[in-house]
Amino acid sequence: MKRALVCAILLAMPVRSAAPSQAQRLAAGSRLAENARVRAALEWLDHNLSSINDTQVRLTEIPAPPFQEGARAAALGEVLTEAGLDLHTDKVGNVIGELRGVNDNEIVLLSAHIDTVFPAGTNVKVHRDGDRMTAPGISDNGTGIAALVAIARAMDSAHVKPVRTILFAGNVGEEGEGNLRGMRELVETYRSKLKAVVVLDGSGTDHVTTKALASRRLEATITGPGGHSWSDFGMPNPINALIRGSVRFINTKVPSGPRTTFNIGEIEGGTSVNSVPYEAKIKVDIRSENEEELGRLESALRESIAAGVRDEMAPPRDRSKGNLEWKVDLLGSRPGGELSNDSPLLAALRAADEVVGNQSRLERSSTDANIPLSLGIDAISIGAGGMGGGAHSLQEWYDATGREAGLKRALLTVLGISGVAEEKTR
Numbered sequence: 001m002k003r004a005l006v007c008a009i010l011l012a013m014p015v016r017s018a019a020p021s022q023a024q025r026l027a028a029g030s031r032l033a034e035n036a037r038v039r040a041a042l043e044w045l046d047h048n049l050s051s052i053n054d055t056q057v058r059l060t061e062i063p064a065p066p067f068q069e070g071a072r073a074a075a076l077g078e079v080l081t082e083a084g085l086d087l088h089t090d091k092v093g094n095v096i097g098e099l100r101g102v103n104d105n106e107i108v109l110l111s112a113h114i115d116t117v118f119p120a121g122t123n124v125k126v127h128r129d130g131d132r133m134t135a136p137g138i139s140d141n142g143t144g145i146a147a148l149v150a151i152a153r154a155m156d157s158a159h160v161k162p163v164r165t166i167l168f169a170g171n172v173g174e175e176g177e178g179n180l181r182g183m184r185e186l187v188e189t190y191r192s193k194l195k196a197v198v199v200l201d202g203s204g205t206d207h208v209t210t211k212a213l214a215s216r217r218l219e220a221t222i223t224g225p226g227g228h229s230w231s232d233f234g235m236p237n238p239i240n241a242l243i244r245g246s247v248r249f250i251n252t253k254v255p256s257g258p259r260t261t262f263n264i265g266e267i268e269g270g271t272s273v274n275s276v277p278y279e280a281k282i283k284v285d286i287r288s289e290n291e292e293e294l295g296r297l298e299s300a301l302r303e304s305i306a307a308g309v310r311d312e313m314a315p316p317r318d319r320s321k322g323n324l325e326w327k328v329d330l331l332g333s334r335p336g337g338e339l340s341n342d343s344p345l346l347a348a349l350r351a352a353d354e355v356v357g358n359q360s361r362l363e364r365s366s367t368d369a370n371i372p373l374s375l376g377i378d379a380i381s382i383g384a385g386g387m388g389g390g391a392h393s394l395q396e397w398y399d400a401t402g403r404e405a406g407l408k409r410a411l412l413t414v415l416g417i418s419g420v421a422e423e424k425t426r
């Protein structure tokens with residue numbers, strides 16, 4: 001039997017034009033927001049804030065330490081499936097829900113990292129006081145994950161059909177030594193079709209990260225024979241050498257422009273107070289707005305550690321009992337990159353801002369967006385609404401008041417760049 005034929009009309013084409021004026025943006029944004037299905041999706045967000053908060057609490061309370069994101073990924077996968085997405089998990093543990101567009105040769109990726117910085121065993125129970133929630137990871141990235149789910153559910157309930165396929169990804173490995181491995185895998189897998197990436201990370205609606213801050217994580221290790229504190233006195237001591245080298249390193253002059261920073265974030269070594277240690281290590285994070293400065297700072301670390309070892313081996317003490325070895329390993333590297341000011345993605349965000357009455361500040365930061373940006377793929381990272389603070393601390397908090405503005409901004413940005421197809425019967 002022949003039934004009504006469904007044809008797709010490209011109601012709101014994906015934003016492609018360069019540098020639209022404010023008036024054009026306003027027109028594009030409000031045209032999108034006037035689409036009945038998009039409007040229904042926006043209204044869904046308004047009407048489901050308490051369930052969005054509940055989802056955030058539930059997923060935040062599933063621990064997701066670095067390299068142990070599996071349980072949270074599974075729970076997120078269930079919710080994305082309920083939101084009508086075709087789900088799969090890739091080889092690094094990313095969970096990906098697909099909302100197929102009319103044109104599935106072009107992909108827009110919406111992602112939120114699911115890992116936290118907190119080690120296994122951290123108490124992640126959420127304390128709730130009205131709209132205010134406190135728990136490690138509640139904002140970074142409980143807010144982003146909750147928004148990912150909310151946007152998927154809003155589009156599902158409003159039967160929004162995009163032009164370009166939208167992938168909703170909960171990705172692993174954003175924090176610390178994860179080294180962006182989840183985003184690296186996603187970009188590698190979809191690279192040929194990937195038109196834009198929108199990263200939901202943390203809270204707020206006031207900023208958009210369009211510039212990727214380059215960073216490197218390094219580990220300096222000094223080893224020696226080790227021995228007894230009394231009978232082996234004079235033996236070169238890796239902790240002494242590391243301290244000597246570290247003092248040199250932290251005296252390194254860095255420019256304020258391009259802003260360049262360093263942090264010794266971890267130190268370990270030694271086995272007991274009355275032993276000459278056989279090993280000592282530091283982990284160092286260096287960042288810069290400029291790759292060359294980053295290279296210079298990495299060299300400074302190597303030279304400082306080498307000099308620390310030299311100082312420790314130097315007379316006056318008898319060092320004939322052994323030698324020190326040193327090395328500096330690269331644990332991770334985040335490449336830099338920048339979104340062009342006339343990119344369609346930025347235009348889509350600006351148009352969304354106009355609709356929700358928001359103004360975005362452009363920022364440079366180190367996020368999952370580094371990977372696509374470094375490869376010339378349009379990408380931004382934005383907060384997912386509400387307000388948060390104390391990221392990476394046990395006192396981390398999130399206040400959901402007004403979060404709908406951030407949710408709508410993200411949804412409209414994604415649909416602005418994916419385009420919306422209208423299904424019409426005839």
Ligand SMILES: [Zn+2]
Binds near residue numbers: 113140141174201202
């Ligand atoms: Zn984050």
